[in-house]
Structures are given as structure tokens and as C-alpha cells.
Amino acid sequence: MQTSGTLKWLGLAIGAVVMLALPQLVTSSFAIDIFIRILLFSFIGVAWNLMGGYAKQLSLGHAAYFGLGAYTSTIMQVNYGISPWIGMIAGGVVAMLASLPIGWLCFRLRGPYFTIATIATAQVLMLIFLKFRDFAWGAEGTTIPNLGSAPLMMQFEEKSSYYYVVLGLLAVGLWITHRIEKSWMGYYLVAIGEDEDAAEAVGVNAPKIKRDIYMISAFLTALAGTFYTQYIYFIDPATAFSFNVSIEAALVSIVGGIGTLWGPVIGTVLLETTSALLQSWLGSSVGGIQLTVYSLILMAVILWRPTGLIGFATDVYHRTLRRKPARA
């Protein structure tokens, strides 16, 4: 117990040092861009995983909160000159509040019906932002005014600065997940995911727990939305409420291992690097071939390893080294 704890801290420390040093060692802007994407989607996956993974409430509508976060901070910045750092928190709060009525509606449904309802909520929000041109620029969107180097407005000249911002977000997300996982809340979430009736029977207030975790999940997802808009200097409803964001959030977690701390991170590293490598190897030969290969890899993982790569790794570890079942 003691040694495995020490090893864990050592691993974490080495990982942190490597992650902090990475943009200094690899200076190619192309590579840093990929790192930022990986960190961003890891973070979104971590936010999704709290609800979708631990409590198995399979949402495919997290783009709603990504978009709300993006729009809140952008509207505050462009129309009122308020710093996106403040806008980011405001976006998180807006997303949290929005999750209450959305959850109130969607949690009446279970299983696939819940999932479909969540898809609809993101689509409805996209339509709203398409229609209301006066406060949110309608379909053509808007660019974020470029202030050059303005750290207080979340604008940096160096790409590596964005890297550190999103690395910080991911660290916060992982820390929150870790704290929840190790507390009563983590047990309650898994219990709800396993069998909601049985959870209720032992005193778990399932609707309240689901509402609370949905709020936390929405808050974190919104932070990602603000960051992304600041990073690409542009916002429109199609990007902010993109269905791809919802899919990616779920996908990286499922591939990596839902309901595990590092699952979304591992899933994102695998999917993003695969897609980037395929793009550079195959992208120029036959158009679209990289997407085909990517999809095949995805299908293989889902078919053979439905518990994700973390589940696969723990299985192998326990079969070869420990011959003991995993702790849930």
C-alpha cells in the first residue's frame, strides 16, 4: 500500500514535469497545436466522464454547455469589454444554471431516450443562437478582436501559453474527478450507473445526485468552450454547438475507459494521435482514407474492449502480475 502510494506520487510528479517542459522541448507550432487539442479534448472528456462515465448517464449533448461557455465569455468580451477570464467563470455558471431545466427534462427519461433528449437540447440551443442576430451575431458569427499580447484578456502571442492554460484546466478537472471518485459521491455515482432502483433502496437520492453531477459536468465543459473560442479567435453557432464536440467528449472516454480517472486522457491521446498520424501518412494519397481507418480502429476498440483501454490494461495487469480481481 505504502510503496504503491509513493510510486503513484512519483509517477505523477514525473508526468507533471514532462508536461510542463514539453512546449520548451518541442517548439514546432504544429506539434503544440496537436498537444493543445489533446489537452482540450481530454478536459472535455474528463468533464463528460463525471456524469457519462461514473453515473453512466450517456449524454450526447454536452456541446450545449461548450457553446454556452463560448458564447457567454465572447458576448461579455466583445459587447462589454469584460475579460474572458471572468467570462469563463460566468460561462460556467450559465452552463450550470442551464443544466437544471435541461436535466429536469432529460432525467425523466432513461437509457437511449435520455441520450436522444440530450442531443436535442444542444441542437435547440444552436438554433436559438442562429436566430437571435442582435445579441449573438447569428449564423456568420464573429471574430474575437486581436489585442496582441494581452494575458489579462486571455490572449497570448506564444502558442505555449495556451498550452499551459488548457493544461491547468485539465489538472483541475482531474483533481475534481479524483476527489469525487474517492468520496461518498463517487460510490453513489457508480451505484446509480449500475442500478438506480437498488441505489434508491439504500438511501441514494438519485435525482439529486444526478442533478448535482450534471451541474459540475456542465460547468467544466463550459470552461472548455471559452478556452477554445479564445484559442481560435472565432465563434459561430455551428462551431460552438457542434455535434462533434458532444461525440468526441463521449468517444474519448469510452475508448479510454469510462468511469476511470485517466480514461478520457488516454482515449484522447490515442484517438488524436492516430487521427493526426493517419492524416499525415494517408491524407495525401486517397481523400478521406484516414477517416475510414480511424473509424475501423474505433470499431475494433468498441467491439473487443468495451471497458476501454484502462479496463484492458487492468485485466492484463491482474491476470499476469497479481492474479487478483480489480477494485471497483
Added chain:
Amino acid sequence: MAEALVIKGLSKRFGGLRAVQDVSFTVQENETVALIGPNGAGKTTSFHLITGFHRPDSGSVLAFGHEVVGLKPHDVCALGMARTFQVAKPFGAMTVLANVMTGAFLRDRHIAAARSKAREAIEFVGLGAREQTPAKDLTTIDQRRLEMARALATQPRILLLDEVMAGLNPAEIDQAVALVKKLSASGLTIVIVEHVMRAIMAVARHIVVLDHGQKIAEGAPKEIVENPEVIRAYLGSYVHPPGDAHA
């Protein structure tokens, strides 16, 4: 003795089916009462009504003087009434310990406190050796034990056991009977739904018989097995304990 559970005029309809009709009975503190009757008599539905999983159309359920009708299952559990399910519902991906800790968190949300409470309950039902086993890998009887341990960890005063002996072999039934007696000896009030007459005769002080959603008899076990109405509706040729395991 105080009244632990007072059920009055409980009724529930599902469409045209009268699942439970005007059922009343009382359970004294630290008493074990069995609810018996043929399949579809309304036993499990009664459990659902008592524990908040279904809302009765009419009637009242008082647990230690508190009206329970209208409360959610988790509130009923918090009031001190825990149940098991006819088809065991373990949290499959969790270990036995984690399953039972989930129950223990109701009274204390600290990990260490919940863990020690859970261990107590696990020892009590005799699952100590399986503490780290994922719940989905347990045998049938161990899953039933887990259900009981998880319910016990919520520190109930009334325990409702829904067919905890179904699917067990005779030796396992003896173990389960011993466990129920041990629960009762620890001061719990128990309501048990069961088909295994041998087990009922061994544990129950009082029996309530349901048929087609209605109470057709209640009384001491001796009276019940000789009641012609009960023999016609449910027991058939069954006469005296200890007979076959299954009536």
C-alpha cells in the same frame, strides 16, 4: 410491544388489474412477519408500495408513527426501513465492500466510518471472505447475502426481505433461515415474502396470506397451515411442517 409498521387499506391498480386491494396488517416491533400467497397475489407489489417504489392509490403506511406514503424510496430508507429485491440487484462492477459502503454512507459520509460499518454488516451475513470480490462474480446465495448486508449497512429498524431464499438449495436455505433468525435476534423488525414454507414456519411469528391482491387470512403459523381457505388458495395438499421444502 410497540407497533413498528401499521398498514391500513392499501390498494393499487395497474390498469384493470387490482394488484393490491384494501390490505391491512400490523407488525410489532422486533417481530418477524411473513407475507405469503400464490404468484401474482400482490406480495412484491405490497413491498413496492410500502417502500415508496410505487405510490398506492389509497391507504396508509405508518413506520414507527411516520406516514411513508408519498415518500421516495431513499426517504423511506432514511426513515429506517430497508428492503432487498426479489431479483438481486448488486452493483455488479463494485466490490462487495464498495456495495455495502454505498449503503453505509446514508448514516455517515466519511470513508473510514462507512468502511468499518460496511465490514460489520459483511461479517454479520458471513461474506467476510468475499469482501474484495466484484459483486457480479458472486453465487446466488452470496448475492442474497450481499443484498442483506447492503440493506443492513443503512442501519434500518425494519427490514423487508423479498424472496431471499428463492433458488437456494436445501442446505443454503438452512443457512438463510439461520441468518434471518440472527437478524431478528439483533432486534430488527422483519417482513419477509417467501414461498419456502419450511423457512417461513421456522422464522415467522405471524403470517399474512394474500390471494388476488386481498388478505384472505392472518395469524400464527399453526393456525394458517390449518386454515381451509389458505389450503385451497395456496398451500394445496401441504399439511404440516417440516415437510418438503416447496409447497
